[in-house]
Amino acid sequence: MLPSLQQTKELFNFITSVTDEQNVSNNLPKGTSRRHYQNVAFIASRIAEYSGLNVEKAFILGLLHDYGEYIEASTPETFHGTAGYDEMMRLGYDDVARTCLSHSFFDDNFKPEDFPAYDKKQIIRAAELLKERPFDDYDRLIHLADMMAPRDKIDTIENRIAMITEKYNLPAAVALRKKREALWLKDYFDSLTERNVYTLIGL
Template structure:
């Protein structure tokens, strides 16, 4: 596993190739994942932080939709980091169905087939689940309530026949980590009230 310093170096290099708010979003995911992990008995905070930093590292290759998860996977495999590579693939899929992705399918049929096989064969652990949750509730400026973020994504990318099932999966993740933390996890995260009060339109 890369150290936090090495992960930060990877993220900084990626930012130089493709600047954008995705980098601060990644830092926010990392911070929120670490804060939640610190209140559990089963998740290493530094590992969670590293995974959060690099979950979107495929965006170094440029603006893209689903392609960024393949670019991230390939980049991490090339570095000998299969655990982080896995997070690059799983972070967008609380539902193990590629059709649940919200965004453009800018990849090949072969890549989609590989992704579905990977998801089908993968047994999610708490790191997969934590980064899925933190990706969904993290803004560049901190966290917001999950429902607000889900509506924000829907307004920008639309919904499909799997959207409600996907939303339910995210809400179940929130409940899962509330139980692991033995509290409402929103109390652990920065700027939840401020970010959740901003108008979406």
């Protein structure tokens, strides 16, 4: 189940009222996270429009995919994926819960060592929860859109991978695999949309 657009707006206003302040505390421009969520919603809905996917669903999932970020930023031993999943399940929005959980991953075949910046127990839990259902096009769409939205910008996969490699100090092999996976996803949506998705989002 998905929230309505009005409910989505209220949830977005709530998380961004917190993340705006967290961004400033972390020496980032106010609204960095807010713009990231909006960019992911924009990219996802644009690609959905040309892929035969539901545009409103893509927009809602994009806007709320990082719902748990404000919790991860303020609570030790949390991971924004599972934190967002728990909040969305509590509210009954299981489709958003799934995206909160899946958007950081290409598939359910990953290990905590691949994500050294995140809480190990929560990464194991995320992998277990994700195995309950195969990845679908909405999982793939939001993961790809997230990959093209570094910080508060819209950018290529290559630049995004370089940014997260540095941010999370990823081992070279992990960074290379992430790049290959992201480029596979881009090819997948290039094929579904019958165009280069970069051109759909002004790159």
